[in-house]
Amino acid sequence: MMSNQQGKPRLLVSRDHKNDDTVIKVKQAVFGGSTPILIAGPCSVESRDQLLTVASALKKKGVTVLRGGAFKPRTSPYDFQGLGEDGLKIMKQVADETDMVTISEIMSPDKIDIASKYIDIFQIGARNMQNFELLKAVGQSKKPVLLKRGASATLEEFKLAAEYILDQGNDQVMLIERGIRTFEKATRNTLDISAVPILKKETHLPVFADVSHSTGRKDILLPCAKAALAAGADGVMVEVHPNPPVALSDAKQQIDINEFNSFWQGLMDSNLFL
Numbered sequence: 001m002m003s004n005q006q007g008k009p010r011l012l013v014s015r016d017h018k019n020d021d022t023v024i025k026v027k028q029a030v031f032g033g034s035t036p037i038l039i040a041g042p043c044s045v046e047s048r049d050q051l052l053t054v055a056s057a058l059k060k061k062g063v064t065v066l067r068g069g070a071f072k073p074r075t076s077p078y079d080f081q082g083l084g085e086d087g088l089k090i091m092k093q094v095a096d097e098t099d100m101v102t103i104s105e106i107m108s109p110d111k112i113d114i115a116s117k118y119i120d121i122f123q124i125g126a127r128n129m130q131n132f133e134l135l136k137a138v139g140q141s142k143k144p145v146l147l148k149r150g151a152s153a154t155l156e157e158f159k160l161a162a163e164y165i166l167d168q169g170n171d172q173v174m175l176i177e178r179g180i181r182t183f184e185k186a187t188r189n190t191l192d193i194s195a196v197p198i199l200k201k202e203t204h205l206p207v208f209a210d211v212s213h214s215t216g217r218k219d220i221l222l223p224c225a226k227a228a229l230a231a232g233a234d235g236v237m238v239e240v241h242p243n244p245p246v247a248l249s250d251a252k253q254q255i256d257i258n259e260f261n262s263f264w265q266g267l268m269d270s271n272l273f274l
Contacts, residue, residue: 012166013159013173013203022204024144024172026120029064029101031144031174032206036273037235039103039208040260041067043250045087048094053242055098057257061264066091066100067123067237069249070115071107088118095120103146109137116143126150126178126213129161139168146174148210151181151189155198162205174206175199176237177228179214188216188253191224196231207232212239216253222266229272238263 010016024031031037040058045051045068055066070087083090088104095102105123106115115122121144128134129150138145145165149158158175165173177196179189191214199207209228211221225236241247241254255263267273 011159011163012171013162013205015202015204018204020204022171022173022206024174024206026101026144027064028099032234036229036233037065037208038063038264038267038273039065039067039235039237040240041103042069042241042247043212043239043254044069044082044248045090045104046083046248048090050242051090051094052097054240054257055094055100057260058240059098059100061261063264064100065103066095066098067103067239070104071111085114085118088115092118106138107131107134109134112137112141116141120144121146124148126153129153129158132164135161135164136168139165139170141170143170144172144174145170146176146208148176148178149180149192149195151179153180155195155202158195159199159203162203174208174234175203176208176210177214177233178210178237187214187220189214191215191228193227193231196228196233200232206234208235208237209233210237212237212250212253218253218255218259221255222263225263225267226270226272229267229270 021032023033040063068091069082071082091102102119103121103123104119105125122138123146126148147162162173179191182190184190196207211224239254240260244251244254247254
């Protein structure tokens with residue numbers, strides 16, 4: 001962090017520090033460039049067949065970024081917690097076969113070295129947005145980081161969480177709005193569309209929207225994705241599973257492959273995803 005002439009802090013994430021947009025290149029994927037990115041895949045890696053089925057379907061549509069959870073922070077300790085390192089190994093195998101970029105969540109600093117061997121981008125989940133030791137640890141890594149907004153975090157808190165990463169020397173940071181907790185019960189969370197243009201205006205970092213976690217509803221994913229893109233998002237994230245009713249996590253919000261194909265076509269028809 002630096003100070004301007006008035007003595008006010010000039011954050012590394014801010015446009016005051018860097019006016020040009022940050023563009024992050026990972027293999028063939030460009031985050032923050034002129035073309036929006038779609039990040040898609042299952043909530044959790046459950047098996048090689050499951051992930052390969054999804055990845056192959058995504059690749060046919062031109063999607064190059066695959067998400068999947070191996071370490072799952074669950075509200076209940078009795079829910080599926082992920083396959084751990086075995087899940088990361090599956091992600092690498094599938095990504096190598098399909099030539100895709102991988103994103104997966106890590107939850108503690110001691111998992112960084114393990115995860116680095118298998119995935120391309122670290123995701124810091126909403127529950128860990130203010131896990132400052134974890135933020136500093138990924139800041140010392142050389143991997144790009146996708147940082148999710150906490151469910152009760154203000155935009156100022158979100159930006160300062162990103163600052164922890166940049167302050168450690170890692171400038172490959174992306175922000176993702178994934179819904180905040182409000183009194184509204186019609187959706188799982190409340191998608192804060194206003195966060196997109198505000199973050200685009202006040203930071204130089206790529207900004208995305210997670211339409212699956214923010215809404216928790218398959219029937220409104222497409223209009224919410226369109227809204228995020230129209231607001232200036234650099235891309236969206238959506239969860240896709242071969243058979244959502246039997247998914248081990250987030251079964252209600254994941255879309256199947258046919259639903260994904262319709263979702264993809266809707267984005268293409270909107271002319272927002274070009």
